[in-house]
Amino acid sequence: MYRFAIPAGKMGRLGLVALAVVAIPAASAFASAEDPTAKLSAEQVEKGRQMFSDNGCNSCHTLADAKAAGSVGPSFDGNANIDKAHVVDMVTNGQGAMPSFSWLDPADIDLLASYIVQAKK
Incomplete structure (x- = not known):
């Protein structure tokens, strides 16, 4: 030393x-x-949108940017109660009818959460 x-x-x-x-x-x-409020690039938005669809988020949640009209889970559009930390927690741990997606890479969960928060506005 x-x-x-x-x-x-x-x-x-x-x-x-x-x-x-x-x-x-x-x-x-x-x-x-x-x-957490940093804007995503067009490429990141596209990847987040694809992950939203590929992982079945669109079957339960409403998010216009992803052309999703699910009715089981909460609608993301205009939902001021949803922030990035909340989305990361729900995707990682699940709750109630929401399954855990903890098998996803943490970087992918982070991107998906950022996409949802940016697209819901």
Whole structure:
């Protein structure tokens, strides 16, 4: 393990300021990558739409963007109570009549949740 001493003079303070300046943009980049409201690309929307159909979401839920008119589960269109975290939880764990899709890759669940939240508006 290496130990570094930071001098108490001007150079030490300048070093900390430089470190802070470098760390702020990096933190912002991570925040935007995790932003649940970030818009999906056209390719991501298409993949999310396809996953919605391929996994049978359209047979139970209503989502106009996916041309889905199911009536068993809640309608997603205009539903302000549905956010990304809720969709990820329901798809991963299921609840009531909603089965778990935990066998899906977590990245695919994340994309599907992002698609539903973006398309339901």
